[in-house]
Amino acid sequence: MITRLWAWLTGYVIIKLKGAQLETLINRIASHGFGIWDLERVTANIMIGRIRIKHFKRLRPLLSGLNVRVGIVGRAGLPFFIAKVIKRKGLLIGLVLAAGFLYYLTGFVWMIEIAGNEQISLEQINAVLIGQGVKVGAAKSQIRLRYLENLLLTEFPELSWVGASIKGVLMRVEVVERTSPNLAEVQYGDMVAAQNGLVTQVVPFRGTTLVSVGSTVKRGDVLISGEYYDQYGRRQKGSAEGIVRARVWYDAFGEAAFSKITEVETGNYHTNYTITVGSWTVRLGRQVPFANHTSSGQTWQVQIGRLKLPLAVTKHTYAEVDYQTRQISPEQARILALERAWQQLAAMGVERDQVSDIQVDEYIIEDQDGIRVGLIAELEQDIAEFAPRL
Amino acid sequence: MERGLSRVVKKLVSTMDLPADAILDLPRITMIGNTEMLIENHKGIEKYTSTDIRVRVKDGQMCISGRKLAIRFIDRDDLKLEGVITGIEIVGQ
Numbered sequence: 038m039i040t041r042l043w044a045w046l047t048g049y050v051i052i053k054l055k056g057a058q059l060e061t062l063i064n065r066i067a068s069h070g071f072g073i074w075d076l077e078r079v080t081a082n083i084m085i086g087r088i089r090i091k092h093f094k095r096l097r098p099l100l101s102g103l104n105v106r107v108g109i110v111g112r113a114g115l116p117f118f119i120a121k122v123i124k125r126k127g128l129l130i131g132l133v134l135a136a137g138f139l140y141y142l143t144g145f146v147w148m149i150e151i152a153g154n155e156q157i158s159l160e161q162i163n164a165v166l167i168g169q170g171v172k173v174g175a176a177k178s179q180i181r182l183r184y185l186e187n188l189l190l191t192e193f194p195e196l197s198w199v200g201a202s203i204k205g206v207l208m209r210v211e212v213v214e215r216t217s218p219n220l221a222e223v224q225y226g227d228m229v230a231a232q233n234g235l236v237t238q239v240v241p242f243r244g245t246t247l248v249s250v251g252s253t254v255k256r257g258d259v260l261i262s263g264e265y266y267d268q269y270g271r272r273q274k275g276s277a278e279g280i281v282r283a284r285v286w287y288d289a290f291g292e293a294a295f296s297k298i299t300e301v302e303t304g305n306y307h308t309n310y311t312i313t314v315g316s317w318t319v320r321l322g323r324q325v326p327f328a329n330h331t332s333s334g335q336t337w338q339v340q341i342g343r344l345k346l347p348l349a350v351t352k353h354t355y356a357e358v359d360y361q362t363r364q365i366s367p368e369q370a371r372i373l374a375l376e377r378a379w380q381q382l383a384a385m386g387v388e389r390d391q392v393s394d395i396q397v398d399e400y401i402i403e404d405q406d407g408i409r410v411g412l413i414a415e416l417e418q419d420i421a422e423f424a425p426r427l
Numbered sequence: 428m429e430r431g432l433s434r435v436v437k438k439l440v441s442t443m444d445l446p447a448d449a450i451l452d453l454p455r456i457t458m459i460g461n462t463e464m465l466i467e468n469h470k471g472i473e474k475y476t477s478t479d480i481r482v483r484v485k486d487g488q489m490c491i492s493g494r495k496l497a498i499r500f501i502d503r504d505d506l507k508l509e510g511v512i513t514g515i516e517i518v519g520q
Contacts (some may be wrong), residue, residue, distance in 0.1 A: 040500075063501060064471035078475055086498075390482035 040072065048114035050093050054084045056105030065099045066092075072155050085110065106187040146175050147206040154212050157193055161211065170328050177203055185210075195320040206348045226425035230254040234283030244277030254283065260421050281421040287387050287414050291377030294407040295361045300331065305357040313349045327357040370408045371399065378412035392416045444454075454484040463499075464491065464508040472506070482506060492517040 040337045054062060059082070066073055071092035077085050088096070108209040121127050149172070149288060151162050165188065166172065173178055189212065198213040228244065244261040250255055261277040307330075309322030325332075332355045339348040365373075375397065379389060398411040433455060440447050448455040455467040455502055466482055466489065471482035477496050482489045496510035 060472050060475055063475070067503055068473065068505045071500075072500060074496040074500040076475075078477060078497075084475075198429060234511050 044074075044089050045114045048090045048112070048116035049087050049110045049152050050090055050115065051087050051111035052083065052093065053110050054086070054105055055082060055108070056103065057082060058103050058105060059084050060183075061107050063101065066096070069095075069099065069153070071095070086126040087113075088116075091114070093144055102180045106131045137145045138423060142176055143206060145206065146171070146174060146177055146180065146203065146208045149173060149208045149210070151210045151212070154214065156195060156214055157212070161193070162189065162212070163390070165189060166210070170194055170207070177368040180208070204239045224423075224425045225263050226275045226276050226423055227259045227263045228277045228279055228281065228421040229424045230256055230258045230260055230281070230283070230420050231422040232256055232283070232285045232418075232420045234285035236260075236281060236283045237417055238282040240281070242278035242280075243275060244279065246279070247280065253419070276423065278423075279421060280419050282417055284393075284415060284417050285420060286383055286404050287416075288411065289381035289385070289409045289414075290409055290411045291374040291379075291381065292402070292404065292407055293365070293374035293377065295367065295370050296406060297365055298360050299363055300329075300358045302331075303357045304358055307355045307357075309353050309355075311351045311353065313347075313351065325355045327355060329358050329360060330355045331358055332356075367408065371410060374408050375412065378410050382412065382414055387414055387416065391418070433499070452485050454489070456489075458492060461493075461512045462509060464512060465519060466506045466508075467504055469480040469504070469506045472501070477510070484517075490514075490518060492516075 056062070059078075063073065063084075066088070073088050075085075077086050079085055082250050094108075108320045116258065137264075142270040146394070149163075150157055151167070154162060157216045159329060168187070169185060169188065171185065180203065182201040184199050184202065189199045189201075189210070190196055193212075196212050197215045199211075200211045202209050202211075233255050234253075236248050236250055236254060238246060239246055239260070241251060241261050243265070244263050246261050248258070248260050253262065263275055265273055265275065267273050304311045305327065307323070307325055307327065309320060309325075311318050311320050324398040333355055334351050334353045336349050336351040337351075339346045383389070392414045394415040395414075396413040398413075400409045400411070402409055437452040439445070440450055446455050452468060454469060457465040457467075464507065466484070468484070470483035470485065474482055475481075475498065478492060478494060480491045480496050480498070482491070491508065491512055492514040493510050496508060496512070498506065499509045500507040
């Protein structure tokens with residue numbers, strides 16, 4: 038491999054050996070230390086092989102006494118390549134110019150990447166960069182990275198760090214924004230009851246506990262106060278934190294009637310048409326002869342291509358219906374009413390599987406012919422919510 | 428006399444575990460599958476066709492038969508063959 042590479046670098050020729058005692062010549066060449074490679078026997082008296090230029094020049098003495106002729110059929114390697122290139126000056130000049138132009142182009146920024154911004158928009162940062170002449174196509178030598186970093190930091194106080202770098206034709210501006218401190222931590226306030234309830238568990242994290250297990254609390258009562266005394270006995274005002282679980286009750290009600298009015302089609306149908314031209318409408322066919330009916334329609338809009346003309350035909354189909362009253366058993370009505378009550382609870386945010394106990398009261402509504410179900414659900418939940426003190 | 432010296436050298440090589448190819452000028456033959464063969468310490472080629480190559484080695488000849496045989500490289504010491512080698516024969520003098 039190395040020999041081949043070296044041969045290519047120093048140049049080699051492809052030779053044709055013609056004659057009777059080719060093996061003898063090969064042995065002579067080899068024994069002089071000249072290497073031949075890719076030696077092929079073409080015919081009985083012709084061989085083709087490759088030999089380094091240096092060795093080829095010293096081949097003549099070896100031919101003496103042999104009836105062999107040696108000719109060059111090809112040249113290869115770097116020296117020949119260079120000679121060829123030098124002959125083709127236009128190509129060489131083009132290559133050099135292309136390389137030079139490429140190098141020239143690498144002196145500019147062709148891509149700008151801005152990363153890390155969340156609150157500050159890309160446009161804002163870009164505007165500052167453009168103000169300094171930093172844009173796609175700007176010369177790298179004109180860009181002062183450290184100055185830009187400082188400028189961005191002063192321009193946007195929200196930034197805590199800016200890093201600008203140029204790698205090849207890519208300019209990267211990385212920014213880190215200040216993370217705003219959590220409001221709850223700096224606020225002063227209490228944990229208050231979000232619900233009426235009976236306290237079952239108090240887990241204070243910060244603040245002074247004002248209720249104990251078994252206390253009955255009303256909505257808005259302070260459970261954990263934000264005022265507390267620290268380990269040195271100093272009074273502190275902070276944000277109370279903690280969990281206060283309590284047994285709470287939600288009530289809801291649902292109603293259901295003992296009868297239901299349903300529409301039943303009688304099987305009589307009637308059809309008529311209307312033609313609409315602009316805002317003017319005319320009916321074709323008789324009026325609907327039914328007292329109670331449902332209707333459906335189908336409209337054909339006349340259009341040419343995609344242009345709608347102000348002309349439409351509508352087919353109306355009317356179905357005669359009877360209203361029938363269907364009785365619902367008191368048991369079914371009760372289930373329906375209870376389900377409606379549960380739905381009301383769900384709307385208040387009560388999940389059914391969290392409920393530990395329920396109480397159901399039923400009332401018959403005499404005049405409206407139905408049932409009303411009152412549902413009281415008992416469950417345990419965290420009722421503490423943060424209320425800031427101003 | 429020379430025969431006697433040669434025998435002594437051979438004995439010395441085998442008892443002292445010396446590399447025989449270097450001291451006795453014997454060929455060292457390396458084959459990679461049946462497609463490549465490297466003969467070191469050859470003494471020239473006797474015959475070269477695409478089916479039959481004869482290589483002179485010390486005290487004899489090596490006959491390599493096969494298909495599409497070609498000399499990839501040859502110089503004073505090394506001879507590298509390529510092709511499909513189907514037979515190797517060593518003929519002593």
